[in-house]
Amino acid sequence: MRVPALLLCAAVAGSAHAQTPAPSPALQNEVVIHAGTLLDRPGRDPRRNATIVIQNGKITSVQDGFSKPAAGATVIDLRDRFVLPGLIDSHVHLDSDRAGIEGQLASVTDSPANSAYEAAWNARKTLDAGFTTVRNLGSGDGVTLALRDAIAKGWTIGPRIVDAGSGISTTSGHMDQTLGFREELHPVLASGETTCDGADDCRRAARKQISRGADLIKIATTGGVNSRIGLGLGAQMMDDEAKAIIETAHQYGKKVAVHAHGADGINIALHAGADSIEHGTLIDDESLKLFKSSGAYYVPTLSTINGYLERIAANPNAYAPEVRKKIDWRISITGEALRKAVGAGVKIAFGTDAGVSKHGRNADEFELMVKHGMTPASAIQAATVNAADLLGVADQVGSLEPGKSADIVAVQGDPLADVTVLKKVGFVMRDGKVHKHER
Numbered sequence: 001m002r003v004p005a006l007l008l009c010a011a012v013a014g015s016a017h018a019q020t021p022a023p024s025p026a027l028q029n030e031v032v033i034h035a036g037t038l039l040d041r042p043g044r045d046p047r048r049n050a051t052i053v054i055q056n057g058k059i060t061s062v063q064d065g066f067s068k069p070a071a072g073a074t075v076i077d078l079r080d081r082f083v084l085p086g087l088i089d090s091h092v093h094l095d096s097d098r099a100g101i102e103g104q105l106a107s108v109t110d111s112p113a114n115s116a117y118e119a120a121w122n123a124r125k126t127l128d129a130g131f132t133t134v135r136n137l138g139s140g141d142g143v144t145l146a147l148r149d150a151i152a153k154g155w156t157i158g159p160r161i162v163d164a165g166s167g168i169s170t171t172s173g174h175m176d177q178t179l180g181f182r183e184e185l186h187p188v189l190a191s192g193e194t195t196c197d198g199a200d201d202c203r204r205a206a207r208k209q210i211s212r213g214a215d216l217i218k219i220a221t222t223g224g225v226n227s228r229i230g231l232g233l234g235a236q237m238m239d240d241e242a243k244a245i246i247e248t249a250h251q252y253g254k255k256v257a258v259h260a261h262g263a264d265g266i267n268i269a270l271h272a273g274a275d276s277i278e279h280g281t282l283i284d285d286e287s288l289k290l291f292k293s294s295g296a297y298y299v300p301t302l303s304t305i306n307g308y309l310e311r312i313a314a315n316p317n318a319y320a321p322e323v324r325k326k327i328d329w330r331i332s333i334t335g336e337a338l339r340k341a342v343g344a345g346v347k348i349a350f351g352t353d354a355g356v357s358k359h360g361r362n363a364d365e366f367e368l369m370v371k372h373g374m375t376p377a378s379a380i381q382a383a384t385v386n387a388a389d390l391l392g393v394a395d396q397v398g399s400l401e402p403g404k405s406a407d408i409v410a411v412q413g414d415p416l417a418d419v420t421v422l423k424k425v426g427f428v429m430r431d432g433k434v435h436k437h438e439r
């Protein structure tokens with residue numbers, strides 16, 4: 001009689017057991033990190049010589065000293081590193097980082113399938129840079145909604161994504177995909193349903209993104225630097241339109257991120273209950289009061305200037321004239337709003353607008369935040385606990401505590417003394433899996 005293969009394997013395994021007891025399945029999955037310095041809860045002081053214990057992708061304990069690992073556990077030696085929670089970028093556009101005239105051309109030459117591969121490539125670069133969670137604020141064709149799900153299923157590698165679907169503005173506003181194109185192309189380019197006019201239509205537009213599976217809603221209440229129209233950067237959405245979108249989103253438990261430069265549009269959004277203001281270039285005294293009373297976050301996106309300056313250096317004609325004018329203005333005023341917000345004690349969440357700047361260079365934002373009025377400690381807090389709170393994922397990420405996901409990064413040097421060391425993240429773990437470990 002043939003012995004079934006399965007029984008044979010069981011018999012061999014059984015005899016091995018008799019000699020050396022195998023570790024229990026729980027311990028086989030146990031990972032222990034020995035951290036030289038550990039900033040487990042940004043906003044508080046770091047600790048020296050600590051141990052993080054991880055099981056099945058979740059942190060089970062954080063202990064002082066280098067604890068002896070249980071038999072069968074995997075030990076990761078980061079005794080010469082500074083260890084902190086995985087970083088969070090609250091404002092990216094993963095589907096591309098080609099902008100200006102190059103980006104405009106790509107929008108009529110690249111298929112959604114092309115964009116999907118590009119988005120996956122950018123997601124990998126973002127994770128390599130130590131950003132284990134991102135909030136994607138607007139992309140066409142549902143590409144990043146699909147990428148979010150593909151990463152969650154393990155089909156491809158990248159940060160966890162909180163995704164807004166397509167951004168919404170009024171006709172001729174910042175998200176109007178038809179700007180700068182000949183009219184015959186408009187029906188094709190407008191297919192993402194990114195514009196609305198009037199309160200009812202704006203409610204419909206918000207519900208449309210929710211029906212596509214958006215985690216939050218992104219709107220523009222003012223003009224945008226990169227949109228191909230010379231209408232400036234003041235308000236381009238009425239109070240009732242902003243209110244209709246924000247009330248609708250909140251009814252479904254979705255937050256609203258608002259692109260706004262001019263104070264008029266910033267204040268329309270804050271009055272209507274915005275959860276975050278992106279860019280916020282011309283924040284005024286009323287804005288500061290509204291931020292404080294509503295608890296909304298400010299997301300500075302200073303890195304956009306790196307994208308502009310690099311592209312213009314490579315090609316002085318990288319942008320259309322009507323866009324270039326707005327870019328020169330935005331560069332000239334960089335950091336002023338952040339200084340005001342910091343001075344008034346407004347809550348800040350880290351966000352780059354990567355897509356305008358290059359993906360994978362997200363940590364360049366830290367240097368700009370510190371240059372324009374933040375301490376390294378508060379900039380790191382903005383990219384961890386604060387961003388996790390804004391994204392609604394603070395129960396999973398943002399600090400290293402029992403029950404949270406093991407999203408962990410490490411650097412050489414002390415980012416609390418020199419924040420630029422975060423540009424070289426040598427160790428990245430996401431959900432307990434080591435993605436990168438440079439020794």
Ligand SMILES: [Zn+2]
Pocket residue numbers: 091092093137353
């Ligand atoms: Zn953006």
